[in-house]
Amino acid sequence: MADELDKAGIAKAYARWAPVYDLVFGAVFERGRKASIAAAERVGGRILEVGVGTGLSLPDYSWSNRLIGVDLSAPMLRKAKTRVLQHKLTNVEGLAVMDAQHLGFADAVFDVVVAQYVITAVPDPEATLDEFARVIRPGGEIVLVNHLGAEQGLRAILEGWFAPLARRLGWRPEFRWERLANWSARHGGVQIVERRPMPPLGHFSLIRFAKT
Numbered sequence: 001m002a003d004e005l006d007k008a009g010i011a012k013a014y015a016r017w018a019p020v021y022d023l024v025f026g027a028v029f030e031r032g033r034k035a036s037i038a039a040a041e042r043v044g045g046r047i048l049e050v051g052v053g054t055g056l057s058l059p060d061y062s063w064s065n066r067l068i069g070v071d072l073s074a075p076m077l078r079k080a081k082t083r084v085l086q087h088k089l090t091n092v093e094g095l096a097v098m099d100a101q102h103l104g105f106a107d108a109v110f111d112v113v114v115a116q117y118v119i120t121a122v123p124d125p126e127a128t129l130d131e132f133a134r135v136i137r138p139g140g141e142i143v144l145v146n147h148l149g150a151e152q153g154l155r156a157i158l159e160g161w162f163a164p165l166a167r168r169l170g171w172r173p174e175f176r177w178e179r180l181a182n183w184s185a186r187h188g189g190v191q192i193v194e195r196r197p198m199p200p201l202g203h204f205s206l207i208r209f210a211k212t
């Protein structure tokens with residue numbers, strides 16, 4: 001389903017977030033970032049981080065892995081470039097402005113794709129996941145950490161109410177697990193390896209898909 005969020009709107013939203021992003025979302029998402037890095041490093045090798053943002057996660061990767069980061073937002077990515085220089089991260093091979101749905105890489109060139117707090121912020125999550133699966137090798141993994149919408153109850157109602165405002169801020173609060181499960185069933189070349197609750201409040205999940 002290609003819905004509601006468009007690239008221009010997302011780029012505008014994250015240009016506004018860039019100056020304050022680390023302050024607002026640095027600490028609160030840290031556990032999820034670290035857990036997804038640990039998951040990615042169990043596979044290790046050449047890792048593509050999609051929606052790398054300001055590069056908050058980059059200093060936490062082991063030096064033995066080679067990293068490439070891409071993001072739609074040039075202002076967010078400028079911060080990531082500064083961080084790479086400041087921390088002398090020689091394991092970061094490149095950072096580029098790129099759309100997650102149209103990755104400029106050949107098939108099967110990465111061991112892992114990591115997307116932290118990104119999959120509900122892209123215009124077409126299913127097409128974007130197809131693209132992630134295309135660029136990893138068989139046996140490689142897609143590692144996501146993300147907020148997932150509640151299936152029912154008060155949280156589901158509140159997320160529905162908040163959705164129109166959240167679109168303008170750059171994400172979908174009501175995005176449910178079902179969409180990811182349906183995507184993997186439809187794709188046919190990936191399998192779900194893990195789905196684990198993450199803080200804050202267990203409303204987030206770490207999700208791993210392996211390419212078969």
Ligand SMILES: C[S@@+](CC[C@H](N)C(=O)[O-])C[C@H]1O[C@@H](n2cnc3c(N)ncnc32)[C@H](O)[C@@H]1O
Pocket residue numbers: 010014025029033050051052053054055056057070071072073076098099100101115116117118121122123
């Ligand atoms: C919530 S931020 C997460 C940033 C970072 N991963 C983190 O953990 O802090 C979402 C990021 O996804 C990026 N993004 C959104 N849509 C994108 C797309 N279609 N292609 C590439 N990056 C995208 C945004 O520019 C933003 O940097």
